Amino acid sequence: MPVQLADVITALETAYPPGLAEPWDAVGLVCGDPAEPVARVLVCVDPVESTVDEALELGADLLVAHHPLLLKGVHGVPADSTKGKLVHRMIRAGVALFCAHTNADSASPGVSDALAEAIGLRVLRPLSPTAEGADTGLGRIGELPEPEPFARFVERVSAALPETRPGVYGAGDPDREIRTVAVSGGSGDSFLATAKAAGVDAYVTADLRHHPAGEHLEAGPSVPALVGVTHWASEWPWCGQASAVMRAALAGTVDIHVSTRCTDPWTIRA
Incomplete structure (x- = not known):
């Protein structure tokens, strides 16, 4: 049937x-x-x-x-x-x-798991769990296989995600060693304090605003370095995950495709 x-x-x-x-x-x-x-x-x-x-x-x-x-x-x-x-x-x-x-976003695995996997992180736990000890929740905390300088980590994120006009930008000491990373697909600057409390080395998310990001960094060199990406790019890896969910459940009976069209609103970088 x-x-x-x-x-x-x-x-x-x-x-x-x-x-x-x-x-x-x-x-x-x-x-x-x-x-x-x-x-x-x-x-x-x-x-x-x-x-x-x-x-x-x-x-x-x-x-x-x-x-x-x-x-x-x-x-x-x-x-x-x-x-x-x-x-x-x-x-x-x-x-x-x-x-x-x-x-x-909150499912396990969900949007932030897909983002973490694309970057090459091993997921440890949610950034903001739905309940204490739960594996569901918003954002994820993960770790790299080996520490690397922040500048190289920003390049890693850029290489992992689809290209966009605004690109990928970092805020922090280029030579800082990065091992533990928090990620949140989509708009995530509401979790800046959560990422700081988690003690991670870097935080990757989209739609970082000037004042929240600046105030976060003013707290000193120990706060997580920031990597900003576009909203669409941060969530696009989920498309592959959702495709895999359907392929596994429907046993190859449905032809499933991932859209290749960038739907970021930004089209020009001067």
Whole structure:
């Protein structure tokens, strides 16, 4: 029998339980009929025009995205609105949309595990666990196989993640020895104090803001050095992880692809 959308949803929600999502989040099936068959899936970070285009070009039946399309409450999805247009395009083409956001962030393994693995870290524990001793939670703390200078570590992060216009930037002593590292896929400067308390050598995350980062570094040379990446780049490794989840659960019955389109908003670096 063909795989149904409901089967794919079961696989994804087993790996990324909806109960792990933050209370403000909007996860799960956005559009699509759970009883419909699924033969081809595209996985992406952002459900935007570019990735919807890619799904249609690929002939996908399902688009699995990390970020929600409709995060804030809406009263309608008219086709002349930006997001409504995407909903109408997908429904007309028979493409379902499923989103796994903060539930995928907190799951084990989840978004930050994928980021840590890409960098070459051995994960030790969550940065901010859901409960004491839990292996679920936001962010991860890991360690490198061998210590290396901070400048080389920044190069390691840059080589591990897809290229973006803003690139990768570091803040800290280039010669500082780095062994233990905290990572948080997506916007993570709210965990600067948590990373400091964990006593790691460096912290990798996205969307670092000027004042929080500056105040963190002013505390002295013992605080974690910072590595800033773009939001999309920090979460893109999860696409491969989610693909592996579906391949394992669906036993090769579905054709699964990872989007190769950069959905960072930044396109020019002067």
